[in-house]
Amino acid sequence: MISMAHIREIKDYDKIAAGEVIERPASIVKELLENSIDAGASRVQVVVKKAGKQEIEVIDDGNGIPAGELKLAFEKHTTSKIGEFSDIYDLHTLGFRGEALASIKAVARVEMISKPGNQEMGRKIVFENNALVEERDVSAPDGTTVTVKHLFKAIPVRRKFLKKDSVEFAHISDIVTRYALAYHALDIKLIHNGRKVLDAPPSNGNLLNTIASIYGNDHAINMLPVENETDSFSLKGFIAKPCITRSSRSYASLFVNKRHVHSLEILKAVEDAYRGRIMKNRYPFFVLFLEMDPASIDVNIHPTKKEIKFASEKELVSSVRSWIRETLDASIHVPSTNPESLDAFTAQASKSSTGMRTSVSRQQQVHAGQGNAGLKPTANEGEGTHSELDTLIDSASKHVHAGILDDGTNGTREWRKQRTSGNGDDATIQGHPPAGGSTSTVSGWKPLIAGKGTRSIPDKGMFEVLPPINSLWGGFQLNDTYLCFEVSDDSGDLVIVDQHAASERIMYERVKKLFKDKGLGVQELLVPKPLSLPPNLLPLLGENLGVLQQFGFEIVEEPTQGKESKSNRFLLLKIPFIFNRKVDMSIIEDFLEDILCLEGDALQETKDEILKSFGCHSAIRAGERLSRKQAWRLLQELDQCDDPQHCAHGRPTFIRIKRTWLEREFKRTA
Numbered sequence: 001m002i003s004m005a006h007i008r009e010i011k012d013y014d015k016i017a018a019g020e021v022i023e024r025p026a027s028i029v030k031e032l033l034e035n036s037i038d039a040g041a042s043r044v045q046v047v048v049k050k051a052g053k054q055e056i057e058v059i060d061d062g063n064g065i066p067a068g069e070l071k072l073a074f075e076k077h078t079t080s081k082i083g084e085f086s087d088i089y090d091l092h093t094l095g096f097r098g099e100a101l102a103s104i105k106a107v108a109r110v111e112m113i114s115k116p117g118n119q120e121m122g123r124k125i126v127f128e129n130n131a132l133v134e135e136r137d138v139s140a141p142d143g144t145t146v147t148v149k150h151l152f153k154a155i156p157v158r159r160k161f162l163k164k165d166s167v168e169f170a171h172i173s174d175i176v177t178r179y180a181l182a183y184h185a186l187d188i189k190l191i192h193n194g195r196k197v198l199d200a201p202p203s204n205g206n207l208l209n210t211i212a213s214i215y216g217n218d219h220a221i222n223m224l225p226v227e228n229e230t231d232s233f234s235l236k237g238f239i240a241k242p243c244i245t246r247s248s249r250s251y252a253s254l255f256v257n258k259r260h261v262h263s264l265e266i267l268k269a270v271e272d273a274y275r276g277r278i279m280k281n282r283y284p285f286f287v288l289f290l291e292m293d294p295a296s297i298d299v300n301i302h303p304t305k306k307e308i309k310f311a312s313e314k315e316l317v318s319s320v321r322s323w324i325r326e327t328l329d330a331s332i333h334v335p336s337t338n339p340e341s342l343d344a345f346t347a348q349a350s351k352s353s354t355g356m357r358t359s360v361s362r363q364q365q366v367h368a369g370q371g372n373a374g375l376k377p378t379a380n381e382g383e384g385t386h387s388e389l390d391t392l393i394d395s396a397s398k399h400v401h402a403g404i405l406d407d408g409t410n411g412t413r414e415w416r417k418q419r420t421s422g423n424g425d426d427a428t429i430q431g432h433p434p435a436g437g438s439t440s441t442v443s444g445w446k447p448l449i450a451g452k453g454t455r456s457i458p459d460k461g462m463f464e465v466l467p468p469i470n471s472l473w474g475g476f477q478l479n480d481t482y483l484c485f486e487v488s489d490d491s492g493d494l495v496i497v498d499q500h501a502a503s504e505r506i507m508y509e510r511v512k513k514l515f516k517d518k519g520l521g522v523q524e525l526l527v528p529k530p531l532s533l534p535p536n537l538l539p540l541l542g543e544n545l546g547v548l549q550q551f552g553f554e555i556v557e558e559p560t561q562g563k564e565s566k567s568n569r570f571l572l573l574k575i576p577f578i579f580n581r582k583v584d585m586s587i588i589e590d591f592l593e594d595i596l597c598l599e600g601d602a603l604q605e606t607k608d609e610i611l612k613s614f615g616c617h618s619a620i621r622a623g624e625r626l627s628r629k630q631a632w633r634l635l636q637e638l639d640q641c642d643d644p645q646h647c648a649h650g651r652p653t654f655i656r657i658k659r660t661w662l663e664r665e666f667k668r669t670a
């Protein structure tokens, strides 16, 4: 939007929600970039040194500031974008408060050189310590260049609160990425410490090209177009098929009148539309643009202009929800429930060490397409082979659960009781534990709580401790998430295991032990896989390749032709063994995203968190259907844990619901 008006003071500026707008280097980049876009630039280059702590420079080819107005631009409440407060209800620019340059000049040294096309010479102005130190004519190309140095030099406390360079730069990169998406006709470059980090060339109005250049082709080919409108607003953009999900909202981009905004209501509406199609705690990837009459939104509710209010929020939310739902309904291939395909998958899955079957189609594809076929064979083929597991289950069935469960592969979620007769073990199976309640007669199975001898038993209550495994029977999977068993002793209680929490605990303890004893063990991929991470995390990834190697990841930067820039595309060559059962890139990428976002510099500070994250990402997920083998294996392995009662993050792995509680609830007892 080209601002042709002169810069002047806003008449009733006290109504503007101004305030602290410069919190970190990224705030400066945001404000300068917005100014360049408002100035109608077609090319903007953002050059930063040391994550902006040393220097930020934004160069544009926009309409420039007339020489006589340069000084005024740095005054408070002066702008060319509105004349009086009420103009914000007809706003067509990103800026309107007349505040940004004044705020930057208050916390840093700023130099601006600007030349409108109709001026012979450019004009340079420099402020230091909030005071004018230089103003003169210079020769310059059309447009504006702003250089900011010594951020927070005069406010050491604020400088101290800045995070390490990689984190600060991640904020900058995030902002530039969002603008590259919103203004995809614009040529935006981001250069950090001499390296080109983002290069989003103009995409001829094709947003999908920009999505491909930022997030990679594999994401772009899985996007669905959205285009809907009512009389008062329209929604355009792309949403990802449910096969692409993220562990956070980092891939969700919402723009209102091309302003990147945070609107929890709209985000939730989109997420609602995906409900039932993606797993719990997963978030969709989308780039959506809402357009509406500026009079129907209020951008003046937060100093950083990121939050806005909608006049007809209810209608908007419900339209967005149903439009997204319709798009998904129309385009999504519902995973086939054709028994043949399930059987084929089950057969394949059971060959892997966990053999998890999932109802999510992507995982089927990933297993089928990338499974162990994507790995180079090693001598040490993982923890537990099919035959070991069979022996384990056979032994458990023989001594404990014989015939109780079917194999769970016929699509039912119930593992039915099939009591056999004439077998001496049946007495135990059918709810009559050995006299004295001893479990030691059952070979190979330890009581869950007493197994390690030193575990303390928590207070009894409605939710109790898990009884010995051999006293559990029946069993079905609820919501593909909870494993429910009846306790076959006289108590008649119900035990419910959270499969993800239990699996997370198991994997966490396993990975911790491996890390301590002999290292995680690595597996080489047959074909290097490109990593797709949010662009703002790429610099962090680049800086942490050494640390990641200690955890079994070998990642290299893809080579480029040119010398001056690196590709910023990374290839995964080796993975820790713990992930080898299913080379699911989205799980690996989520894991990397998680650990790159951890606070703390030293590996020592974050090691345990990284190991927990290993546990979480390599664990069986909520929403995965398990066969009886997998269910019993999970119980058995949980039993072997040092702390079988909590997942790595402290949540309970199981609960026990007492029969007495049920009876009270049904008013059977007083």
Ligand SMILES: Nc1ncnc2c1ncn2[C@@H]1O[C@H](COP(=O)(O)OP(=O)(O)OP(=O)(O)O)[C@@H](O)[C@H]1O
Pocket: 003, 007, 031, 034, 035, 036, 039, 060, 062, 063, 064, 065, 073, 074, 078, 079, 080, 081, 094, 095, 096, 097, 098, 099, 100, 101, 102, 144
């Ligand atoms: N890169 C630029 N090109 C042309 N004009 C600019 C540029 N940067 C700033 N200006 C002019 O300087 C004025 C003041 O900029 P400043 O960023 O302080 O306020 P604003 O953009 O009007 O509002 P806000 O505080 O919301 O950003 C702008 O209104 C605009 O006229």
Ligand SMILES: [Mg+2]
Pocket: 031, 034, 035, 095, 096, 100, 101
């Ligand atoms: Mg501005």
